[in-house]
Amino acid sequence: MLLRNPLNTEDCRAVSEILQRVGDKWTVLVVGKLGQGPLRFNELRAAVGGISQKMLTTTLRGLERDGFVTRTVFPTIPPRVDYELTELGHELLIPVSALGEWARVNTTRVRAAREKFDATHA
Amino acid sequence: MLLRNPLNTEDCRAVSEILQRVGDKWTVLVVGKLGQGPLRFNELRAAVGGISQKMLTTTLRGLERDGFVTRTVFPTIPPRVDYELTELGHELLIPVSALGEWARVNTTRVRAAREKFDATHA
C-alpha cells in the first residue's frame, strides 16, 4: 500500500463520505456476514442479530444501490431472495478488514484512554 | 497486511464500533488536518472549513477522550490551546488512509452503480 503524502482536503472529504456511508449501525455487520457467502433475508437477519427488518431492508437497499450487493429474487411460493456480495463489495471488505484488525488490536488502548479521561474529568 | 479468515461476529462488532466512532461528519476531517501537525482551535476550524465551533469542540473532546488527540492549554491572555495527534492517533490514520485510498480509487465505480440503480428503479 503506497501512502501518498498527508491527505489533502478533497481526499479527506472522500474518506469522510465513504466512512459515513459505511459507518452506520449495521452496514459492516451485514457486509461482514455476506463476505462468507450469499444469504437469504431472514438467514442474514439471524446471522447479524439484533437488527430490525426495516433496517436490514434499508441497509441492503443502500448496499445494492452502491453496487456492493446483488439481490436475486426466486419467484417461488413462498418467495426466496438471496443477497450476495459483488466483486466491489469483496474489495471494500479488504480495507474495512484492515481497519477492523486495527480496531481489534487497539481496543484496549482506546478503552484505557477513555477510562483515564473519564476519571480525571469526573 | 495479514488478513485472518472471514471476520467473525465479535470482530464485526468491533469494526462497526470504531467505524461509527470515526464515521461521523467531522472526525476524519479533523484527524486528517491534525495529521500534518498541531493546530490551534481556530486554525483547525479554518483548515477543516464549514464546521461549527460546537461540533469542533464536541469532536475534539471525543478524540481526546479516546486518546487520539492531546489538548494543551497555554494560560496566556488571550488563551491559546493546541491540539495534536497522539501516537495512537497517527496509527489510526494509517488504516483510515488506506480506506481513503480505496474510496478515492473507487468513487467512480460506486457512482456508476448508483446512477444505474436510480435509473432502473425510477
Place this chain on the structure above:
DNA sequence: CGGGATCCTACGGGATACTG
C-alpha cells in the same frame, strides 16, 4: 417469506448568544 407503510423517539448537528 420478504418485505412496504406508519408512527414515534433519540440524537447528530447547525445557528445564535454569552463568557473568562
Place this chain on the structure above:
DNA sequence: CAGTATCCCGTAGGATCCCG
C-alpha cells in the same frame, strides 16, 4: 481566543401492523 449554553430541526433507527 476558545470555548459554554440554548434552541431548533432533520434524520437514523426501533416497534408495529399489513400484504402478495
